[in-house]
Structures are given as structure tokens and as C-alpha cells.
Amino acid sequence: MTDKKTDMTEDERHQQKMAKHKAKVDAAIERAQEERGVVIVLTGNGKGKSSSGFGTVIRTLGHGFNAGLVQFIKGTWECGEANILSKLDNLQHEVMGSGFTWETQNKQRDQQAFDEVWPKAVAMLQNDDLRTVMFDEITYMLAYGHLEWNDLKEALENRPKHQNVILTGRGAPTALREYADTVTEMKMVKHAFKAGVKAQAGIEW
Ligand code: ATP
Ligand code: MG
Numbered sequence: 001m002t003d004k005k006t007d008m009t010e011d012e013r014h015q016q017k018m019a020k021h022k023a024k025v026d027a028a029i030e031r032a033q034e035e036r037g038v039v040i041v042l043t044g045n046g047k048g049k050s051s052s053g054f055g056t057v058i059r060t061l062g063h064g065f066n067a068g069l070v071q072f073i074k075g076t077w078e079c080g081e082a083n084i085l086s087k088l089d090n091l092q093h094e095v096m097g098s099g100f101t102w103e104t105q106n107k108q109r110d111q112q113a114f115d116e117v118w119p120k121a122v123a124m125l126q127n128d129d130l131r132t133v134m135f136d137e138i139t140y141m142l143a144y145g146h147l148e149w150n151d152l153k154e155a156l157e158n159r160p161k162h163q164n165v166i167l168t169g170r171g172a173p174t175a176l177r178e179y180a181d182t183v184t185e186m187k188m189v190k191h192a193f194k195a196g197v198k199a200q201a202g203i204e205w
Contacts, residue, residue, distance in 0.1 A: 037131075037164040038181035039156060043139065043172035046186035053134045053166045054081035060164070061090055065131035068092040068124035070117060072169075073137040079205050092130065094120050107144070114146040125159040132164040139169030142176070149175050 008016070040056070042049040058081075060067045069085060074095050086093045096117045124133045141147040156165060156179070167176070177183050193199060 035162075037160070037162045039179065040164065040166045040182045040184075041172050041176060041180040042166065042168045042184050042186065043170060043177075044184070044186035044188070045170055046188035047191060048186045049168040049170075050079075050136050051081070052184075053136060053168045054085065056166055057085065057091070057132055057134050060132040061085075061088060064090070066090045066092070066129050068094075068127070068130045068133040069136065070094045070096070070121045070124065070134070070138075071136045072096050072114075072117070072141050080202055092124060092127075110144070111146050114141060118147065122155050125155045125163070125165070128160045128163075130163060132166065133159075134166040134168070137169045138167050139172050139176075142173055143171055149173060152176075153179060 040053075042052055054069075057067045057069060067090065069082070069091060071079070071082065071094070082093065082095075085091050094117055097113045121135060124130055138147070138152070142149060142152070153175075159165065167180070172180075172183070193204075199205070
């Protein structure tokens with residue numbers, strides 16, 4: 001079919017549109033030349049924060065790099081990704097002790113558990129061998145007052161230049177969002193749980 005106004009066929013129009021798009025993408029690729037690690041924040045109320053972070057850690061490991069993972073909230077159930085990842089030699093894995101869960105009741109005990117794991121987390125941010133480090137559910141440590149933003153910021157600033165850091169959890173504070181290089185807010189459009197579907201292994205954890 002030929003458009004009377006432009007005398008162009010549909011194929012030609014498509015090709016022209018794609019060429020314009022390619023030029024834009026090529027220009028953007030050309031502009032992005034800086035090589036350094038990034039801080040990625042995955043926040044918001046929708047599903048997909050931790051699983052996206054674990055997926056990125058797998059991506060790092062899949063290229064033969066080493067990675068670190070600290071889980072600041074261990075759910076009631078064994079997390080499927082962590083079960084696999086913790087078996088790999090090129091992953092350093094720490095879980096905050098004391099059974100800190102969503103139903104945490106004892107602030108002092110949680111602070112103690114945090115104080116035990118935090119030096120190990122900082123050590124990961126000082127380890128040049130770790131290409132990517134993920135702190136899962138770290139935002140709650142900020143929200144509950146176990147961790148000060150300035151302490152996290154200092155550790156992030158002193159990390160090796162090529163190290164990537166993934167921070168997950170709802171309610172990432174403004175200072176963290178501003179500091180990070182990449183911020184994704186998962187928006188809940190729907191969640192099966194709200195319609196009464198029971199949480200299931202392999203999907204929720
Ligand atoms: P996932 O681990 O599936 O990527 P998430 O990290 O984004 O989820 P969290 O806020 O850490 O979500 O919640 C942990 C658990 O709550 C998971 O089992 C997740 O499936 C479930 N969940 C996530 N979003 C919602 C929601 N909007 N309503 C109910 N349950 C949710
Ligand atoms: Mg999560």
C-alpha cells in the first residue's frame with residue numbers, strides 16, 4: 001500500500017522510522033562511555049524487587065565474576081534463589097541472624113543481629129574481588145533505625161570503583177534514591193495475594 005501524501009509504502013515508512021530510532025539509540029550508546037560500578041535501588045510496593053536483584057546476581061555469577069549477598073530479613077520460608085546461590089563457590093552469602101522476620105518484635109535483639117552482620121556487609125563493600133554485592137531488604141534497616149544513612153553512604157563511597165551494589169526493599173528514603181545511579185520503583189498494579197491466593201513456594205519465596 002502506498003500513502004498518497006508521502007508516496008511511501010508501508011515498508012518504506014517502517015524502515016524510515018526504524019532508522020530514526022536506531023540513530024537515537026546509537027547516539028545514546030556513544031554518549032555512555034564512563035566505566036564504573038553502579039548503585040541500583042529496587043524499591044516500591046509491587047512484587048519483583050528481590051527476585052530482580054537475585055536475577056542480576058546470577059547474571060554477574062554467570063560471567064564468572066564473584067558476588068556477595070547479604071539478606072537482612074530472612075523470611076519465614078527458605079528463599080529458593082538463596083538455596084541455589086549459596087551452593088556456588090563464587091558467591092559470598094550472609095544472612096542476618098536472630099531470625100529477624102517481618103513480624104519482628106524485639107528491637108534490641110534485632111539491633112544486636114544487625115551489629116553482627118553489618119561488619120561483614122561492609123567487608124564485602126571493601127572487597128575488590130566482588131563484582132556485584134546485593135543487600136536484600138536493607139531499606140528496613142534504615143527505616144527501623146538499625147542503620148544510619150551516613151554509615152551506608154560512607155561504605156558505598158569507599159567501595160572499589162568497578163563494584164556494583166544492589167539495594168532492595170520498600171520505602172527507600174529520598175537520600176538513597178538521590179545517591180543511587182539506577183532506581184526502579186516497582187508499582188503494584190495487582191497482587192494475587194490480595195484476591196486471596198495463598199503465597200506459594202517458587203513464586204513468593
Ligand atoms: P519478590 O521476592 O517476589 O521479588 P519483593 O521483593 O518485591 O518480591 P517484598 O516486599 O520483599 O517483595 O515482599 C516479600 C514477599 O511478599 C514476597 O513473597 C512477595 O511475593 C510478596 N509480595 C510482594 N509484593 C506484594 C504485594 N503488593 N502484596 C502482597 N504480597 C506481596
Ligand atoms: Mg523482597
